[in-house]
Amino acid sequence: MTPLAAYHELERRFRRIANLDGASAVLQWDWATMMPEGGAGARSDQLAELSLIRHELITDAKLDELIARVESDGRALDDWQRANVREMRHRQRHANGVSPALVEALSKAGAKCEMVWRAARPKGDFKAFAEVFKPLLVLVREKAAAKGAALGLAPYDALIDAFDPGYTMVEIDRIFGVLENFLPGILDRVLARQDQRPAPLTLKGRFPIEAQRALGVKLMERLGFEFAHGRLDVSLHPFCGGVPDDVRITTRYDESDFAGALMAVLHETGHALYERGLPEAWRTQPVGDARGMSVHESQSLLVEMQACRSLEFLSFAAPLIREAFQGHAPVEGEAFEPANLYAHAIRVRPGFIRVDADEVTYPFHVMIRYKLEKQLIAGTLEVDDIPEAWNQGMKHHLGIVPPNHALGCLQDIHWTDGGLGYFPSYTLGALTAAQLFDAARRSDADLVPAIARGDFKPLISWLRTHVHGLGSLYDSRELVSRATGRPLDPLVFKAHLERRYLG
């Protein structure tokens, strides 16, 4: 078989895998948005089956041979094809690191843990959660060790590598170390300055869900979200799912506060625009997929934090917000002026909940959990000791201790499906977002002024060229270097915080 023939056979096989992944993505979206509680058992079995079949396809010995054949002589391939093979090999090595039995056991234990967590979280019942998380953690440790051995990585690095290829604890520790150096000082200065100024005017009113939704849809469309290729729904935890041609984002509404749902919509729209903008010619191929979770988070945070949590965006959005809630809130008053909306958007306040955190305190939430994850995988922390370790971390970094576990270690969904290794991506994403946005606005003096006119085309067009359209052609670090002219540098994030919060 010629290398090119082998390559085409690989494309065919990975197309099958992508179809299974797409099916799973829709079933997972349904689980979180539509599925009645009593459907969980059957759905868990369906998803486990799809995982297992995917695993069978990707660990097929013939596939290994085909990759080896192309790797041995890639002269007939172009750059995209070569990168595609690299990504195929990466996935195949990850899959080969775990046995089919472990794949199935993880899928089922994760589904079970998630169901228990959904009930345990509102009650802050850590004991109930711990009971199902313990056996799941045993499986996750097993996966980390097995993948680590297969990939030549430390166990926790092997988990990170599945979400964010190329990043390791060494690199993350270095970056987080820089953050830990400047962030506490910035936080203190921001809070001190905030205290000297009058608090923003309260945004009083009752904000009907339908009006919030309509406002969200309007802004999504303005940003370039195509409803012929996606939906906006409701879930407990906002997320972006589906497939690039059918992107499903969610939010959750609170009728006493519209900003939370709206910011979540903008955040998830950032994810959605990335998915939708992935190279169309490479749909269903690994190289056509999103680069990794730090780049994915950078796209949501770039839209939410960099572009929309700005005076420019809020100058454009204020009239739409006023129109949306006319008759339900005193929208003509000063409280709904752009300046006051902006004061709310950049309000900094140490709090218990990560997803509600401002951008200054957010990285602390990530660092706390990152440290715990490393210890959980290393075996130096056990499940029963999580609450204490969590509370100590909160006290150390933010000076507050959650009054219950619902506001503490039970708040997030990630551990419940065994997704350890994901968390660092949030903060890597925030740093990447700052650096990408900085490069984008330097490249086009009208980019930020355009946002104030509700024109996102310059920004989205820059992202299409430098991020979205590249799929997984480069690794995350090279992508950042190429787009911005230098490696990821936490000091760009620092400069952003100083400009916005202390400028």
Added chain:
Amino acid sequence: MTPLAAYHELERRFRRIANLDGASAVLQWDWATMMPEGGAGARSDQLAELSLIRHELITDAKLDELIARVESDGRALDDWQRANVREMRHRQRHANGVSPALVEALSKAGAKCEMVWRAARPKGDFKAFAEVFKPLLVLVREKAAAKGAALGLAPYDALIDAFDPGYTMVEIDRIFGVLENFLPGILDRVLARQDQRPAPLTLKGRFPIEAQRALGVKLMERLGFEFAHGRLDVSLHPFCGGVPDDVRITTRYDESDFAGALMAVLHETGHALYERGLPEAWRTQPVGDARGMSVHESQSLLVEMQACRSLEFLSFAAPLIREAFQGHAPVEGEAFEPANLYAHAIRVRPGFIRVDADEVTYPFHVMIRYKLEKQLIAGTLEVDDIPEAWNQGMKHHLGIVPPNHALGCLQDIHWTDGGLGYFPSYTLGALTAAQLFDAARRSDADLVPAIARGDFKPLISWLRTHVHGLGSLYDSRELVSRATGRPLDPLVFKAHLERRYLG
């Protein structure tokens, strides 16, 4: 391997197949209810992939060996297990009749045809439909011939056998022949009698969708639908999908007429109760599945036509209907009295649209399409000749000719996904419903009076015992005989029509 060990391995393999089928069912539901138009391409690929993998699993040579092993010595098995093996063999023979390439081609051609049909139907554009239906029909004929050869059946019988095992053209022709003898006479007499009486009072009003939905939900719950295990949504064509532990039914609303949506809800609830009532111990096994499409249709028609299109049901429902539309319609008037609602429910009028047809004219719609299907598969009718043949059938049986194809041969979805062979089940289902309901009310004198009190327990309990809980233990014909004491007899349906419409 002992026969029992082989049997257990078969159960394991069919559990995998059931998981794939369940995944496909949810993806299909999503397609019809949630999916944005632009997602169709990716979804079609996902569904084709799942069909193909299912086909690979079921045509595995090892599976054939395992079935043969158990068939050769089934002494260690109980009745349910033996029936399970019989159903496994039935499915395996159907799957083996077609090649993987044909499975994939059918799945994709069907998805394409459906998308074109959705756009062509409102415009009555038969030409656009014909263009994609022709290649699909070629594939369906190929499937029918291949399966017929594998099963020792005539090609069209092989298609029927996939939906309704045991029924053949010979049997259906006999049954439809009896119907053709008595139905025209009954129709004439019913119409003549109707003409002599005053028309029912018009149900004026604007019936808000939300109020219609709430009324539907209330009646579904009363009938025993569990919302912890199912949903009610909207689609172009009402249907029942999902899996037994997560049953998804749909309807469509018209704000100027609540009866259509409501009757569709009751109809689909009948399907849903069947799915939900299937034997729990046999979930994921072939013997635990619904018996076939005529029995399935009997369950929807039993609830809608036999139980709910009655004065008893409407006496119970009238106050709920009045409550639902209070303020939107003159609900206190005589028009909303049970007697007038009943007069509407049993109004007979030859019309163009099958799903809107009354129970007297409905079988004619089925007979017309059944005749066309036989000819299309036999090759004695070509696609371009469908409109004329359709209109001739309508003229012959109902004395009317549709003014356009949207109201004619383009009205139904079944052909668009290649589902020829399904249609006879509708009328077989209507006859089965009449006979089952007749037996149920004879067995319990309080069953019908209970319905007037809104108590459906006696009816549902009888169905649980005699139909739902039996899954596929018996074939359709034996199921009817056991439940009612005699084989399917069209004269029971005749007696029902005479009692309701001429009594």
